[in-house]
Amino acid sequence: MAVIDEVKQVLGETLQLGDRAKQFTAETSLFGAIAEFDSMAVVTVVTALEERFGIFIEDDEIEADVFETVGSLAAFVDRKLAA
Template sequence: MTGQGVPATDNSLRSRASIDRDLRQILCDVLGLDTDEVDDFDADTGLFGHLPELDSMAVAGLLTEMEDRLDIVIEDDDVDGEMLETYGGLLAFTEAKVAES
């Protein structure tokens, strides 16, 4: 079960709001960001290269935590600068991965 009460193995039932909420919590937990700061993220909020906490080492931890909590698989080929550039890009990537699983 995920923290939102939806079985992790049935991602087809996950709403965009649920994915958004989980992704924000993962960013807080992995990067040690303040919840209020992350709650203010919009689609254009810069991530990699904009948040000092999100360096190359943190990216690996972030992706691993996303896989674990959202029951998705992220291949090395999936990871590029565009998906980590903004919160909107990361959310869109995550939604697509959840839909695939």
């Protein structure tokens, strides 16, 4: 499964979006565009991504541009996996 597909699955499960997450593309806006994705949800999503991918995300890595779109979040996870 591609990283972006796993990221979409994490978003869907964490934010309880049901089938909506399956329709997401790399260009789908996240923070500020999806009502369920607020500042509190960021912490939950980060934790879920860490558990799913076996990565550790530092507090200073949690920046707005990472959570701008599904694609930017997947690219961030990809970089963490490659590190």
